[in-house]
Amino acid sequence: MMVLTARRLVTELGAWRAGGPAYSALADRVRLLALDGRIPLGTRLxxxxxxASELGVSRTTVAAAYAxxxxxxxxxxxxxxxxVVTIPGRRSPVEDIEARTATTLDFSKAALPAAPQVGEASVRAAQALPAYLGGTGYDPLGLPRLRQALAERYTAKGVPTEPENIMVTLGAQHAISLITKTFLSRADTALVEAPSYPHAYDALRLRARKLVTVTVDPRRGWDDHGLAQTFREARPALAYVMPDFHNPTGAVMPAPQRQLLMDLARRHDSLVVADETTADLHIDGVAGAPLATYGPALLVGSMGKTVWGGLRIGWIRAEQDKIQRLEQSRYAQDLGTPILEQLIALDLLGQYEEILRYRTVQLREGRDHAEELLRSHFPQWDVPHVGGGLCTWxxxxxxxxxxxALAAREGGLPIGAGPRFGLGGAFERFLRFPLxxxxxxTSLAVEILAEAWHRVEPLRRVDADFTPALV
Structure with a gap:
């Protein structure tokens, strides 16, 4: 059984106090952490x-929250x-499957349904599979033909690449985890953006001693001074960034800043990992040149966002010596990516530009509709206009x-609260809305969100600087 220490729970709680009784606010925040999966089911609190001692409140407050x-x-x-943390109304596995199948309105995920080409590509891949059945099926690097096709895409983007520079992975999250296990030690510090992709935080926290942050603003992007200061003071061993259509802000890092980032990394002997999973999802914005054109960055790509999340194919583009280190490290974790899925990915790469054009149309319609509804229903909110990606911040x-987010979930709309994308409870003034x-x-989601906003009105009347007395 996983045991959550008081110090770790306080870190996850962040700025949990709000208007009303302290015990109620504490209970609500723990509940949100459980529903978001930040506290796994079965964890002992x-x-x-x-x-109470760690929070600086009375034991009575904590006892009332637990009750x-x-x-x-x-x-x-x-x-x-x-x-022990649980979820009310747990059903049998069969009932869980039926409930999940019937539920489609889940805005906690910023993802697209499968591209229309996936079905036929799967059939063709299955027909091609027998040619590979004579081998063992174990290959930590990936099919040579798929690595060649990926290398050619990078070369076309201005990053000369050979198949030896590519490793095929089980999606982007697997790639990020493998990189952290290979290149980070328990004594290292890692630089991350704030806000950022929550599962990247999770992977980095498992390895790094400490995470330090650089702020990303939806309109102003990355802070040059903050980047320089963080590298100078923290000297991170690894920096994880998402420079194109950043999740969740949608920001794109300009070319001078990309050069600054790589110069800082070179100066302080830091490894830069660029998550490119949303880089191809442009609407009317333009992604920048890959970070590897400015220096030796590791590039992480995936078909999860562009093609379909159910196609667990990702990749790492890196210098050959780093690919060799990743290969040796991977043997302790898994023995390769499924051949059939690689064949599907190879087929889809031949239609990739067509798929991306289709996604542009989908996302433009989704963005324009979402922005219009949010601005009309919530005129006091600041809804930035994004040029690409899957969400707005x-x-x-x-x-x-x-x-x-809790009120919306009770109304039938799971959605990502701001602190899910930060560290230590930051970003309580933000909400990620998928496009x-x-x-x-989307129309139904905004209606539910409007009702939820009305239900939290008593909390909104409380001054943001108010701190309830200890009870």
Missing amino acids: PAEREL RLREAGYLRSTRGSGS VNIGEPVSSQL SYPAEE
Whole structure:
């Protein structure tokens, strides 16, 4: 059983206080962490006295919060075993599958349905599979033909690449995890953007001693001074960035800043990892040149965002010596990417430009509709206009994102609260809104969000600087 220490839970809670009783605000934040998956099911929470001491509140406050969670079905307490996180109304596995199948309105994910070409490509790949059945099927680097096709795409983008510079992975998350396990040690510091992709935080936290952040703003992008200062003071061993149609802000790093980043990394002997999973999802914006044109960055790509999340194909583009290190490290984790999925990916690369044009149309329609609805329903919100990517990073103006996300979920709309994309509870004034859903679903989502916004109105009336007295 996983045991969550009081210190770690306090870090995850972030700025949990809001208007109303402290125990209620604490219970609501723990509930959101459980629903978001930031506290895994079955995790044992810290003892009441231990958490109260770490939070600086009375034990009575924590006991009341735990009691509220038990009553709502989010906590199960057993004498001698502590309090364990659960989810109310757990069904049988069959019922869970049926419920998930029936539920389509889930805005906690910024993703697209499968491109129309996937079905036929899968059939052709299955027909091609028998030619590979004579081999073992184990290959940590990937099919030579697929690596060649990926290398040619990078070369066409201005980054001369050979198949030896490519490793095929089980998606981008697998690539990020493999990189962190190979190139980070327990004593290292890693630089990350804030906000950023939550699962990248998760992978880096498992390896790095400390994460340091550089702010990304939807309109102003990255802070040059912040970049320089963070490299100078923290000397990170690794820097993880998403320079094109950044998730969740949609920002694109300009060329001078890309050069600055690589110069800083070279000066401080840092390894730069560029997540390019959204780089091809342009609407009316333009992605920049790959970071590897400015220096020896590791590039992570994937078909999960462009083609389909169910096609678990990603890749790493790096110098050959780094690919060799990744290969040796991978043997301890897995023995290669499935051949059939690689054959599907190879087929789809032959139609990739057509797929991307189709995605541009989808995302333009989704973006324009979402921006119009959000601005008309919430005139006080700041809804930036993005040139690409899968989401927009909305400033809701008041530090109630977690409460709003809970209220929306209760109305049938799971959606990503701002703190999900930051560290230490930051970004309570922000909400990630996906652009990848059909118009009718987006319209319904905005209606639910408007009702939720009305339900959190009492919290919005509380001054943001108000701190409840300890009870």
